[in-house]
Amino acid sequence: MAYLELNNIYKTYGQGDNATEVLSNINLSIEEGEFVAIVGFTGSGKTTLVNLINGLLEPTKGTVLFKGAPVSGTSHERGVIFQNYSLLPWLTVGQNIFMAVKETFPKKSKKELNDIVADYVDMVSLTPAINKRPKELSGGMRQRVAVARALAMKPEMIIMDEPLGALDALTRGNLQDEILNIWGKDKRTALLITNDVDEGIYMADRIIPLRPGPNATLGPEFKIDIERPRDKTEMNDNVNFKETRNAIIEYLMDIGNERKSQAKEAFVLPDLSPKDFVNQF
Amino acid sequence: MKQSITLGKVTKFMGLGFFSTLKDLFTGKLEKEDFKSFLRKAVVPLVSILLFIGLWHMGAKTLYNIEADFKIEKAFNDQGPEAAEALRACIASGASSCQPNTLPSPSQVWDSYKSLLRDHNIISADKAAFIEKTAALNEKRIAEGKDAITYTGRPSFVDQIFRSLKTVFAGFLLALLIAVPLGVFIGLSPTLKSAFNWFIQIFKPVSPVVWYLLVFMIVKTLLIDSNEDSSFTISFISVGLCSMWATLVNTAMGVSSVDKDFINVAKVLKLGAFQKIFKVVLPSSLPLIFTGLKITLSVAWMVLIAIELLAQSPGLGLFVWEEFQNGANDSNAKIIVAMFVIGIIGFLLDRLMLTIQNAVSFDKSDAI
Numbered sequence: 001m002a003y004l005e006l007n008n009i010y011k012t013y014g015q016g017d018n019a020t021e022v023l024s025n026i027n028l029s030i031e032e033g034e035f036v037a038i039v040g041f042t043g044s045g046k047t048t049l050v051n052l053i054n055g056l057l058e059p060t061k062g063t064v065l066f067k068g069a070p071v072s073g074t075s076h077e078r079g080v081i082f083q084n085y086s087l088l089p090w091l092t093v094g095q096n097i098f099m100a101v102k103e104t105f106p107k108k109s110k111k112e113l114n115d116i117v118a119d120y121v122d123m124v125s126l127t128p129a130i131n132k133r134p135k136e137l138s139g140g141m142r143q144r145v146a147v148a149r150a151l152a153m154k155p156e157m158i159i160m161d162e163p164l165g166a167l168d169a170l171t172r173g174n175l176q177d178e179i180l181n182i183w184g185k186d187k188r189t190a191l192l193i194t195n196d197v198d199e200g201i202y203m204a205d206r207i208i209p210l211r212p213g214p215n216a217t218l219g220p221e222f223k224i225d226i227e228r229p230r231d232k233t234e235m236n237d238n239v240n241f242k243e244t245r246n247a248i249i250e251y252l253m254d255i256g257n258e259r260k261s262q263a264k265e266a267f268v269l270p271d272l273s274p275k276d277f278v279n280q281f
Numbered sequence: 282m283k284q285s286i287t288l289g290k291v292t293k294f295m296g297l298g299f300f301s302t303l304k305d306l307f308t309g310k311l312e313k314e315d316f317k318s319f320l321r322k323a324v325v326p327l328v329s330i331l332l333f334i335g336l337w338h339m340g341a342k343t344l345y346n347i348e349a350d351f352k353i354e355k356a357f358n359d360q361g362p363e364a365a366e367a368l369r370a371c372i373a374s375g376a377s378s379c380q381p382n383t384l385p386s387p388s389q390v391w392d393s394y395k396s397l398l399r400d401h402n403i404i405s406a407d408k409a410a411f412i413e414k415t416a417a418l419n420e421k422r423i424a425e426g427k428d429a430i431t432y433t434g435r436p437s438f439v440d441q442i443f444r445s446l447k448t449v450f451a452g453f454l455l456a457l458l459i460a461v462p463l464g465v466f467i468g469l470s471p472t473l474k475s476a477f478n479w480f481i482q483i484f485k486p487v488s489p490v491v492w493y494l495l496v497f498m499i500v501k502t503l504l505i506d507s508n509e510d511s512s513f514t515i516s517f518i519s520v521g522l523c524s525m526w527a528t529l530v531n532t533a534m535g536v537s538s539v540d541k542d543f544i545n546v547a548k549v550l551k552l553g554a555f556q557k558i559f560k561v562v563l564p565s566s567l568p569l570i571f572t573g574l575k576i577t578l579s580v581a582w583m584v585l586i587a588i589e590l591l592a593q594s595p596g597l598g599l600f601v602w603e604e605f606q607n608g609a610n611d612s613n614a615k616i617i618v619a620m621f622v623i624g625i626i627g628f629l630l631d632r633l634m635l636t637i638q639n640a641v642s643f644d645k646s647d648a649i
Contacts, residue, residue, distance in 0.1 A: 056545055073548075080549045086542040090564040099560060103550045153550075 002029035002065075003189055004053065004157065009062035011048055022048050024215045026062070028208065030189060037192040037200035038218075039248065040210030041256070046193045047083065049210065050161040053191065054080045066157070076104045079155030081163045085142045087134040087149075093121065094130040097149045104153040120152040124178065140171035144178070151182060157189040165195065173232065176203055184228070197248050201241060202230055207248060211255055219255075222248055334387050341386040348381035377610045385614035390621075393614035401437035408432050436595050442622060445585060445596035448513065449630075452520030452581050453574075460525040460577070461570060464532025465558065468566070474533070485526040489584035493519040493591045512594040519588045524581035531573025535566025571638040578634050582627045597623055 009026040012019050022045040030036050040046050051057040052064055055074040064071040066078065074080075087096050097117045105113065121130050124144035134142050143163060150158060160179075164172045180203055183190050194200050200207045201224055209219035222244055226235065235241045349372050357365035371379040385393070411432045419429040436444065467474050496519045504511050539562050547561045563570075589598025601619050604612040 054549065056548055074551055076551060082542065082545065084542060086546045088543060088546065088561065088564070090567075099552075100550050103552060103556070 003032040003034075003067060004028075004030040004191075005063075005065040006053070007063050007065070009052060009059045009064065011045075011052060011057065012060045020214050022214055022216060023052075023059075025217050028218060030191060032189055033187045034206065035183060035190045035192070035204045037194055037204035037207045038210050039194055039197055039200045039207055039252070040216070041212045041252070042195060044210050044212040045214075045216040046195075046210060047161055049216075050080075050159055050191075050193050054078050054159050076153050077156045079150035079153050079158045081143075081146050081150045081158070081160045083162045083165060085134070085139075085146045087142060087145055089134050092131050092133055093126060093137070093145050094118075096134070096145060097121065097152050100149045101152050116152055120148040123151070123182065124148045138171075140167050140175065143167060143175060147175070147179065147182075155188070157191070158183070160190070160192045162193055162195065164199065172199070179203070180229070197245060197252070201226075201245055201248075202232065202235065207244075209248060209252055209255075212259060219251060338387050341384045341389075344383045345381055345386070348383045352379075352381055380610055382608070382610075382613065385611075385617055389611070389614045390617045393611050394618045396611065397438040397615065397618060401439045404434065404437040404440070407434060438600065438618075441596050441600045442626070444513075444594070445589065445598070446626070448517045448520060448589065448594060448596055449578075449581050449585050451513075451517035452524065452585070453578050455518065455521030456525035456528055456577050456581065457574065459521070460528035460573070461532050464529045464570070464573075465536050465563070467529075468533040468536025469558070469562070474537075481526065481529060485530075487523075489519065489523045489587050490591065492523045493588050496522065497592070512592045516585070516588045516592040516594040516596075519592070520581045520585050523584045523588070524577045527576035527580060528570065528573035531569045531576075532566065535569030535573075536562055538569075539565045568638070568642040571634070571641060575631065575634040575638060578630050579627060582623075582630055586623065 006026050006028040009023060010021060011023040012021045014020055026049065028036075038046065038049065048057065052059050053071070055071050055078065058072075066075075088099075091099065094117055097120060098113060101108075101113050101116050105116075108116075118127070118130070121127055124147055126141060126144055126148070129137060129141060134145070137145070143166075147163070163179075164175055167175065176199060192200065192203060197207075205224060207222045207224060209222075211217050211219050224244055225240055226238060352372070353365050353369050356368045368379060372381065411434070415430050422429055463477075467477050493515070496515050500511055500515050500518065504514070543561050543565055547557045552560060585596070586598040586601065588594075589596040590602040593599060597619055601616055604615045604619070
């Protein structure tokens with residue numbers, strides 16, 4: 001049995017005539033220790049999919065199984081890194097992480113908890129900023145706090161919803177390496193949602209495109225057979241990388257074009273011309 | 282140097298920036314490019330104040346003349362030319378017995394202000410003397426298990442100001458203790474919201490006078506055995522009930538509109554209900570709660586005057602009412618003094634709340 005399993009998932013928002021089916025027939029299984037990336041256009045239902053897996057939402061139809069048991073509600077076993085950091089602005093970096101750690105390990109003493117917080121803040125190299133509030137930090141630093149908060153809860157699986165989407169290219173690269181480092185240390189299962197194909201290929205073992213919603217569904221998977229640790233510059237010359245990258249982009253482009261042509265067909269104009277239009281000339 | 286920076290910061294924080302500009306002018310630290318902002322921040326308000334006083338003075342003079350002419354004409358018609366001439370001479374001499382009773386001029390108001398202060402000094406001296414005189418006797422009375430003798434003389438204007446402030450703070454505290462917890466519950470539970478919605482919508486627009494009467498009905502019966510003066514109890518409860526609605530509505534709104542991201546965080550961290558309220562919901566709605574409290578305090582101060590007047594609670598409201606009933610020569614001027622005192626205290630209370638609000642709020646745009 002797979003570690004995480006999604007069977008025939010459907011998710012509909014709204015009711016009656018206003019109902020929109022965002023996700024249809026999603027099937028996905030992730031093995032323990034695997035790093036899977038889901039790539040898709042903005043608005044294709046990626047966040048909905050993530051919220052189904054972490055337990056913030058419930059599917060309209062189908063089942064989400066985590067270690068064989070159906071997911072109901074959130075759990076400390078599945079850590080989440082949100083798209084927009086979601087740090088509490090009235091707490092400092094340390095307090096934000098402390099709150100999470102305290103909830104996960106209620107039996108530990110205050111000193112032990114503080115040690116855990118200090119360890120994880122150090123891991124994302126934010127020790128000098130531990131007493132700062134989120135608004136005093138840059139976007140990259142805030143996202144590192146969010147990463148530290150999710151990891152400090154020692155989750156068995158880590159779910160990332162476009163964690164680096166709002167960052168500049170340089171910071172993005174650094175954080176990708178940091179996340180990979182942390183993941184590599186104890187090989188937790190990881191699910192990355194992203195809109196950047198290169199990021200997916202660099203980080204994941206498997207890439208699955210999400211066909212755009214409404215009625216979004218998963219496309220065919222692409223295996224990434226590139227040895228770890230991966231190197232960005234070397235990878236650019238790797239034949240395997242080029243092929244996979246081109247295949248995925250081509251697939252996504254095809255979907256995009258398909259969508260465009262569908263849109264064209266949807267508005268077929270009637271074959272009419274104004275009265276006496278020709279006669280005027 | 283360090284002190285001046287902190288002072289400047291404090292005044293700016295309180296929205297009283299012009300103080301530091303004024304101070305810079307006197308300490309000679311004003312740069313040339315600051316001159317324009319100095320003009321705008323300090324000179325313009327000063328000029329407008331002078332203009333206001335000038336207009337007031339001229340208006341008061343006109344009203345005075347109208348009133349005087351009318352009086353003389355009336356005397357002429359009723360009692361003949363000699364009486365009119367005598368009245369004219371009387372008014373011109375400034376004797377207090379025949380002054381026209383109308384809008385007082387700024388200088389009259391200033392004189393009244395000074396006479397009120399003098400009055401206060403006399404009364405406090407009297408009070409101090411009384412306490413000193415009765416100290417020994419009171420000790421004995423207390424030792425014998427009797428009540429101490431207290432000063433029961435007339436309160437001074439300053440005493441009345443403090444009485445009003447006491448009433449307003451008691452009412453504000455009552456409003457805070459009722460409205461904030463109730464608002465949190467209403468904001469958290471849609472069921473409670475629909476249970477209380479009609480209640481809020483109907484009672485929110487009720488006038489202070491009616492609140493006073495309602496509280497009077499209830500408190501009168503509850504304190505039926507007591508000989509104590511219930512005017513303070515009645516007035517602070519009425520003030521609290523009148524003013525709590527802004528806080529109630531704002532708290533409920535703040536709590537029900539907490540950023541969805543924060544709620545998601547609370548869910549993912551699996552915070553308990555108590556933790557969720559105190560660590561996430563309340564901090565996030567603090568800015569709105571404080572906006573509500575600020576409105577509550579200013580409403581409380583505004584309705585206080587009417588309620589004190591009705592409750593016969595010896596504060597500023599009663600002062601205004603008594604002066605109006607009194608009809609003495611300087612009563613009108615004293616009413617205007619009270620008006621300015623009420624206005625200035627209201628302004629200071631508003632600034633106080635703004636300062637607290639700034640201190641506890643986080644910048645929402647920077648949050649995320």
